[in-house]
Amino acid sequence: MAHQPKYQRIADDLHHQIKRGDIRPGARLPTEADLGEMYQASRNTIRDAVKRLISLGLVETRPGQGTFVTPEVDPLVTTLTGSPDHRLGGDEEIAYLSAVNRDHRTPRMSDPEVRVLVPTENVTARLRIKSDAQVLSRHQERFVDDVPFSRQTSFYPLEFVTSGKAPKLLLAKDMPEGALRYLEDSMDLKQVGYRDWITARTPDGDEQTFFRIPHDATVFEIFRTGFDQTGTPLRVTVTVFAADRNQFLVNVGELPDPQYETES
Amino acid sequence: MGPPLYQQIADDLRSKIESGELPPGQQIPTEGDLQKIYGASRNTIRDAIKRLVSLGIVQTRAGQGTFVVGAADPFVTTLSALPGSGFGGGEGATYLSQVGERHRSPRVSLPKVEVQVPPPEIGLRLRLGPGAQVVSRSQERFIDETPWSLQTSFYPMEFALKAPRLLMAGDIVEGAMGYLEEAEGIKQVGYRDWITARTPNPNEQSFFGLEHDAMVFEIFRTAFDTTGSPVRVTATVFPADRNQFIVNFGVVPEPQYDLPWPDDQTDPGQPDPHESLAEPQAAAWRSRPSLFSWPDSGDHPSSED
Numbered sequence: 001m002a003h004q005p006k007y008q009r010i011a012d013d014l015h016h017q018i019k020r021g022d023i024r025p026g027a028r029l030p031t032e033a034d035l036g037e038m039y040q041a042s043r044n045t046i047r048d049a050v051k052r053l054i055s056l057g058l059v060e061t062r063p064g065q066g067t068f069v070t071p072e073v074d075p076l077v078t079t080l081t082g083s084p085d086h087r088l089g090g091d092e093e094i095a096y097l098s099a100v101n102r103d104h105r106t107p108r109m110s111d112p113e114v115r116v117l118v119p120t121e122n123v124t125a126r127l128r129i130k131s132d133a134q135v136l137s138r139h140q141e142r143f144v145d146d147v148p149f150s151r152q153t154s155f156y157p158l159e160f161v162t163s164g165k166a167p168k169l170l171l172a173k174d175m176p177e178g179a180l181r182y183l184e185d186s187m188d189l190k191q192v193g194y195r196d197w198i199t200a201r202t203p204d205g206d207e208q209t210f211f212r213i214p215h216d217a218t219v220f221e222i223f224r225t226g227f228d229q230t231g232t233p234l235r236v237t238v239t240v241f242a243a244d245r246n247q248f249l250v251n252v253g254e255l256p257d258p259q260y261e262t263e264s
Numbered sequence: 265m266g267p268p269l270y271q272q273i274a275d276d277l278r279s280k281i282e283s284g285e286l287p288p289g290q291q292i293p294t295e296g297d298l299q300k301i302y303g304a305s306r307n308t309i310r311d312a313i314k315r316l317v318s319l320g321i322v323q324t325r326a327g328q329g330t331f332v333v334g335a336a337d338p339f340v341t342t343l344s345a346l347p348g349s350g351f352g353g354g355e356g357a358t359y360l361s362q363v364g365e366r367h368r369s370p371r372v373s374l375p376k377v378e379v380q381v382p383p384p385e386i387g388l389r390l391r392l393g394p395g396a397q398v399v400s401r402s403q404e405r406f407i408d409e410t411p412w413s414l415q416t417s418f419y420p421m422e423f424a425l426k427a428p429r430l431l432m433a434g435d436i437v438e439g440a441m442g443y444l445e446e447a448e449g450i451k452q453v454g455y456r457d458w459i460t461a462r463t464p465n466p467n468e469q470s471f472f473g474l475e476h477d478a479m480v481f482e483i484f485r486t487a488f489d490t491t492g493s494p495v496r497v498t499a500t501v502f503p504a505d506r507n508q509f510i511v512n513f514g515v516v517p518e519p520q521y522d523l524p525w526p527d528d529q530t531d532p533g534q535p536d537p538h539e540s541l542a543e544p545q546a547a548a549w550r551s552r553p554s555l556f557s558w559p560d561s562g563d564h565p566s567s568e569d
Binding site: 004005007008044048051052055056077080081082191192193194195196197198199200201202205215216218220225227231243247248249250251252253254255256 | 267268270271307311314315318319340343344345452453454455456457458459460461462463466476477479481488490492504508509510511512513514515516517
């Protein structure tokens with residue numbers, strides 16, 4: 001290849017300096033203007049270089065403060081296929097917390113916000129209900145060591161509560177035993193399988209603020225549809241993960257432990 | 265204060281596309297023209313277009329311009345083993361038949377073979393010491409002539425000594441894993457997919473026709489043999505604007521059941537997917553994606569060896 005574009009060379013140089021420790025984790029990068037002088041480059045070129053570093057998760061922009069070398073946060077690795085240590089039908093909440101605990105990190109979850117609403121077609125189609133049907137939604141935000149990692153909304157058919165069978169879904173409190181366990185106890189609905197549908201897109205305004213990422217960053221959006229004994233969807237959970245700090249595993253067949261593949 | 269200008273412009277263009285004013289296949293005005301139309305800076309126009317690209321509504325073709333994409337029609341790849349396909353060998357075959365069912369045709373370039381010291385993320389997954397060499401086999405994959413993915417499989421060098429066809433730049437008709445089993449008695453009994461996302465490198469930008477700040481999935485598939493040793497790592501890069509993935513766990517109905525349901529067919533009490541798939545309704549099902557299992561390179565005769 002003849003020549004790399006200039007923004008790429010600048011990004012590579014900064015990348016090197018960060019890797020070597022010349023610019024330390026948590027330190028502030030020089031301003032755009034200073035970088036422009038250092039590299040004799042236009043503001044747009046500098047911006048492209050910085051964007052490249054952001055997309056690599058090496059730096060982050062804090063509104064009104066500048067651009068900082070990302071404090072060392074290992075990506076959180078979430079296993080999408082159930083792990084042997086939790087039974088199928090175990091809740092995402094539980095799976096998530098144990099995955100985090102394994103890495104000796106401190107998880108925190110906001111209390112759920114509960115709403116009754118008409119969701120997008122992405123949700124109604126997966127729940128197999130009419131596109132104007134109302135559902136119950138429970139929204140939670142997840143942090144690890146106070147870094148925002150994901151935002152999750154679960155959608156349940158409204159009749160679960162209107163029938164009086166599962167009223168606790170309406171409470172804006174975390175369910176320690178997990179919502180799926182509650183549905184099994186209260187309605188005899190058992191989740192026997194789920195499907196994850198994995199997509200990626202740019203974040204909306206809310207997500208940019210929450211994750212502190214730029215508008216052209218990447219988020220994963222994963223739609224998990226849980227199915228009961230009769231093959232009927234009982235819940236759709238939509239989770240948005242910032243791509244710079246989340247990775248996912250899928251295990252099929254016989255495998256050793258995933259730790260074997262990572263550096264630490 | 266309303267949304268930022270780029271967002272307003274993106275929304276306006278989107279409504280023109282959805283109303284049909286800008287039909288599928290149509291080239292949208294150039295950046296220069298859009299600047300005049302909206303009285304906005306070039307960067308703002310670019311951000312608006314990026315937004316539409318990221319939503320999969322328009323596609324930028326290098327050197328040609330930006331075009332309205334047809335009905336949403338992403339490629340959907342199943343990462344978990346498909347029921348009934350068995351494990352380890354069936355994925356490729358299922359892939360072909362599913363593509364056939366959807367009337368979409370896959371094409372794969374001949375493998376490009378190299379001997380190299382692999383990047384760290386590959387060496388770690390193959391559990392190789394520093395400096396150890398591997399054989400890599402790279403292929404470009406297309407569906408209906410749209411660039412779909414770039415795939416490179418890495419094998420420990422010692423395999424190539426016993427299974428020399430790994431070094432040849434030709435298809436291995438029985439599939440690379442079938443060949444390894446035959447030549448060396450190595451049998452794949454499981455795999456792990458490691459899913460990440462990042463921006464594309466220059467090579468990927470030109471192959472897929474992406475901007476440098478677009479998004480790609482990069483999925484590392486590590487295959488394990490009966491002793492729990494990694495025998496192959498396959499790194500596949502998929503542009504996020506045209507690819508989605510499915511993972512099934514436990515007992516689940518066919519994936520088609522999850523897809524947008526035509527309004528008049530909606531009835532949670534008696535879902536009969538076959539009914540809804542019948543011809544008259546099928547037309548209403550515009551946004552139905554096409555389903556693929558992952559053609560695990562080497563498991564399919566006519567895709568990567």
